[in-house]
Amino acid sequence: MRSRRGFAVRSLSVRVAAAMVLLVAVVSVVISVLTTAAISSYLTKQLDSKVAASQGRTIMALTKGDGSQPPPAPHGQDAGTVTAYLSSSGAIGNVITADGVLATLSDPAVAALDEVPADDGNRTVDLPALGQYRAHASQIGPVTVVTALPTKDIADTINSLIGWEVLFGGVGVLTAGGVAVFVVRRQLRPLRRVAQTAREVAGLPLDTGEIGVTARVPDQLTDERTEVGQVAVALNTLLGHMESALDARHRSELQVRQFVADASHELRTPLTTIHGYAQLSLRQRDHELFSHAMGKVMVEATRMAALVEDLLLLARLDAGRPLDLRPVDLTRLARESVTDAQIVSPDHHWALSLPPEPVVVTGDEQRLHQVVTNLLSNARRHTPAGTTVTVELIADDRHTAVLTIHDNGPGIPADLQPNVFKRFTRADTSRTRDSGGSGLGLSLAQSITEAHGGIVTVTSRPGDTCFTLALPR
Template sequence: MRTLTWRLVAIAVLLVAVTAMAIGAVTTLAMRDTLDARLDADVRDALMRTVGGPGGPRPGGDFGPGQAVGTVTAVVPDAGRTTGQRLAESEDGWPEATPLTDAQLDALTDVTAGDQPVSVDLPGLGSYRVLAADVAGGQVVVGLPGAEAEATVDDLVRLELLATLLGIAAAALVGTLVVRRQLAPLRDVARTAHRVAELPLATGEIDLDERVPERLTDERTEVGQVGSALNTLLDHVENSLAARHRSELQVRQFVADASHELRTPLATIAGYSELARRRPDDEVALRTALTKVDEESQRMTALVEDLLLLARLDAGRPLAQETVDLTSLLLEAVTDARVLAPEHHWRLELPEHAVEVRGDEQRLHQVITNLLTNARKHTPPGTTVTAAANAGGFSVHDDGPGFDAELTERAFERFTRGDRARHREGGVGLGLALVAAIVDALGGQVTLESRPGDTTVTVWLPED
């Protein structure tokens, strides 16, 4: 698997190589065109010096004045034998004319007169640029060697190849250093992710304090965007793990509390059943046993039904969504409360017009009943309890002793009871938990404010 560093460096090197080769190719072509143009101009000048002097072309292809070493001339008559010479450098350093071979003359004979020089390969001499001109009785051919231009181009190509190789090597070295330095922050982010991946996250309370350093979370850069996104993900994971841990603890506590609450009526039923078995002829004992068994059975039934309702709500079971007359429910519930607890002062505050909300009528009646029952059971006689309807919900207020401060925040948790602050008359601590679960399932909200002499539970519900 090729790393990002390797790929970036390879791309940089490839770009340098392609660019260098493109520049080299253009430079070489431009140089060759320039040298060829200059050589062609020299060939034309050489031809003019040969045929343009007084009296026309020189006999036998003699050179005119000012010709360069390496120049070849040939006279091709309309009839007769072709003759030609080459201007070479003698041993003493002076130029001298040497005759051309038959093969060389044959190559020059094939050249036709024209305006542009052409390339001809002369045996033993190499490539020449030659130009022919018609004269009286035949034509004259003049040529200059192209070896020098070719050598210049070859030297340029070799220099370009060397420069390209050096450029590639430099690009690979510098690119590796630069890319490694630029990707160092990304490696720091990766190390943070690896440290988090090595943490045991399956069970228990998780201490997830690993974060990408702040210097690597600047969202104006790509690495900063990755670092910031990873920190956001870690925050979400930490919150989710904390919520999962709290849920696990609540489930364990819920099971323990439910088992404890069920154990008491079961023990009572077992005890009275044993009493009835041992004293089958005692009618008083039998009636007492049956009465207690019936009472405890009803208590367990109510507890199990509450637990089943909570389980259904936790599973997301939808409740009915219909128009409910909240004022009618409050009136009915307060009327029932007056009958059950005449020693309390019950007040009902209703607006001039009926308050209608969206919800499940049966469950809303259960919410109101639970709140009034909670106020009745956990306040002393003489307490004033006020149920008030308002736009979008209702509230239940009492002037009893209130909740303990440490219980206020968890009053809606399951099996929470304010035994020290209120007078307990039965109950297992599911009343307010059911209220919160039902209201949440209906899309509403419930809050509690409590201090001695002033306790208010407020319920907001979606309006119709």
């Protein structure tokens, strides 16, 4: 796997370097072609100027003669200059050799010059045995005068230029290739660091417990003004989300394990009691003892059924089951709940403060009654006799109904407050029945409240504990 990733990075380097080399090669070819064309045009114009000057000298020599025969080559003509005189009576031509000797042109060469139109600019012609020439024809009376100069110097210059262009272009392409490979590898070094971070995270055992903080791309490589920096930032963000998701999953798994353990513990106690009293009733024939055993079995069975019902309700709330929503008079609900609490626990002092007008919210009346009852039961169970419990209901200006339950009891331990709404959370870790219920009351209160779009909070210190229930109206 590592070799494949390395190949991918190298292939990217090769592709980018090849693109740069190809670009340099194309630019070099374009520049070479344009340069060659420009030099060729310039040299051709210079040669045309020489042809015009040579033609002028030839015409001047012709006009100074008596016209009975062609004049010799005028003075000042370069070696290789071709001169031809064409008329209806005949044609003759000569060429100045490299030794300065005036040589007669062959008939095919004269015939080629005869094809040049008079007074129509310079033309390129191929003269047999001589090569390529630039020729100009002028009509002087009955005689057509043609002067031509060789293009060999231009061809040699262009061929030499092309050779140098090929050489310099090849050197430039090779140099560009080496520089491109060096620069691309250097620029892709941060990308390789990003890939290394991804490989480190990929090698972690993501399926074993809590992951914690994984590797990150260094901050110096997370400049979002660059493409690599944007990739690095995106990878770091992805890793952060992954850590959060895996840690949340781990915590959820731990909560599930703890939930199963707590539920098993809570169910085991009544089951053990039922089993013991059932065996006792089978061994005893005394009617009174049998009735007591059956009564105890009934109490524990009822307690177990209530626990199962609470667990089932929590599961339904977690699954998002719809509630039976309708207008609920919180004022009446609070009054009835406090009245019930006074009957159950007359040793506590119960105080109730209600607004003059009924406070109505939309909700499930049975579940909201369960929330208030659980909060009052929590205050009753965890405070000694003589504690004052004050229930106050207000409707604020933000379309929210706020119910507070305050007591001046010993308070909730500080280490227990962050977990007070978690399931099976109990102040007494021994889980004896003397300490109260199963530890699901506050968890149910929070779940039901959140299902109504509300929130329940707690603040506590010795002598001042307050649960606040806020519901939208």
